Amino acid sequence: MSAGREGADMENGPIAAAAGGSHAHEGAQRLRPRGSNQVGMRQFNERVVLQAIRLHGPLPKAEIARLTNLTAQTVQIIIARLEAEGLVIKHAPLRGRIGQPSVPMALNPEGAFSIGIKIGRRSLDVLLLDFAAQVRERLTLDYDFPDPDTLFDEIRARLKLLRKSLGPKRGQLLRGVGIAAPLSLGGWQSLLGVAPQQAARWHEIDIEAEVQEMTQLPVALCKDTAAACVAELVAGRGRSVRSFLYVFVDTFIGGGLVIDSHLRSGATGNAGAIGSMSMGAALRGEPPRQLLSVASLFTLEKMYAEAGLDTGAAADARAMQAPWLPVTQAWLALAAPGIA
Template identity: 45%
Template sequence: MDQTTPREAAEAIRRDERMHGSSQAGMRAQNERAVLTLIRRHGELAKADIARRSGLSPQTASVIMRVLEADQLVLREKPRRGRVGQPSVPMRLNPDGAFSLGLKIGRRSAELVLMDFVGRVRASERQTYAYPRLDAVLDFVGAAEARVVAAIDPKLRTRIVGLGIAMPFELWSWAEEIGAPAASMDEWRTADIAGALGEATGLPVHLANDATAACAAENVFGAARSSDYLYVFVGAFVGGGLVIDGTLVTGRTGNAGALGPMPVPRARTAGSDAAGFDQLINVASIHVLEKMIAEQGGDPLEIWRSDAAWDGLGDSLDRWLAIAGEGLAHALVAASSLYDFECAMIDGGFPPAVRTRLIEETERAMMSLKRLGLTPLEIRPGSFGSIARAMGAASLALFARYPLDHRVLYAED
């Protein structure tokens, strides 16, 4: 029986790789990705299950698990005895195996999170503003980074693998819609935010569209377990993402599933019938609700506080939910004519109770639309709410270092 420790086994493998060249190291890395991906999906797996699901031999699966254990990326659970044979030893991901930082830069708020290897947010810091200023965001990250990193033991801080940034593409656009000075927003046009934060933090930096990042968080860490869906995130401006065959589809320019520009019927308002078309971004975005609140004499920026429950918005919230639900219904029906999604997921920067009401309004509006020839589309709630974008940002850095193996996921599906 092999009495070597996991660390000794890992060192032996690495010595062998140095002797035989890079191809063997590449194969091991590929096998490690497959094993980590399967454990991530199932929560915990024993060696026999990993070998069966991955197609690796039992011996190779055992070696890979020993290496991952030596690297502190997986942990052994207690042996479990079945009816016959030796007890199995399930393995699970080590939450402390790796960490990443995720920064969401939005039109009304910025948020920085520290996320662990299993997708749990260990600490977060949030700042709200009337509109984003480059210097203010950089100052916020500089101060918040030390506070969120302090949430873990100093010995673990070397395991922070990078920083991900989730922000709207062309953040400077639509300055008028959010009441921001065009000159102030224009500074984002030429800003190298990734370079500036890479220099400030000393970490590898990865950048993605904010709604796409939120979709990534849902796809890996969410509870839905669907492999084909359209994801909608309702923030200050609405956006979305696509998951097909379990894979986040980003498109040629990284902007796939950008629902905001989609044409939908113009919203009906008091004293006015809908006529013509508008973009979904001007119908199902929270900035539309902000204008309604301001018209009633309220402070629209209050809804962006992290503890805001949106109680007391009354008629403004009711009207916005009806308008947003109708716009989303048209968008979802149009999207389902292009691909037979299993479901649509709606999430956003609002309390869970508001998300539930928005889904109900969308379902109600869909019932009145002609859907002959289309596969029925179930609407489900997203898993994370406002923090989804920052989690998605953190996942950019995490999976740049430890990529998912979509082949084994596709094979299982």
């Protein structure tokens, strides 16, 4: 989640968390990290070097110096320090060129680990990620609506399982826990068929504080749509597009707004929240339909249920297989034009 805060300022600084992707060369000119050769900039420059490798893939030291505007000597010192800390590793030398073969430096997936928690209205996901942002383990729990009396016990148990899976030595490399959750987890209870008193309980709960009590690791909370949007900005196609609207299709549809490579939250934190947008003129005697009423996975689940099918297929590959596929296609015929 720390990537969420720093990722919004990509052109002015690097990412300080284990977020990244496999698009090695996309967006090189858009999100080009720049370092400083001034004294006292050690941590900043380390992040700049790590971000350069994260954006471009394995790089020789000379190329790192060129991309970051750091001197060759500074890069040499930083790489030596990062290698000693186990955050970067050497790849096979590049031969066939004039002079000494260059040695690309890459992120060490085993250099650090983090845990990501997504608390959704329909499911819980707890992930273990390595320093190259690859998912090592995923623990999932499905439910009709999250019950705070049991949900945090489930999160605590999963945190223990993931830490245990790392073992004592690698467990020391866990750096933090990030949480993504809807801005108003107790909202839209009437559509979900949830009792008002059950939904209202979430208005009184500090999710970040509850998880922080379970661990000594730093914990950060981010709105789920913002977290997904920042992931696209940092590790996906967003690195090559300056301004875009990110569409987040979950239980309810939402979005994130990026302008000039910065995530814009808006005055109330709801910039990009497209779900409440009107679908057009209201029918006689009925309120106007909102986009979330047709382009949300909740609607797809209802259509599956009406067809006598397992609603859980909305979250996995069965949605594109028989007998769910015709229903999925019918939902897409409503959702896609609405989004457009």
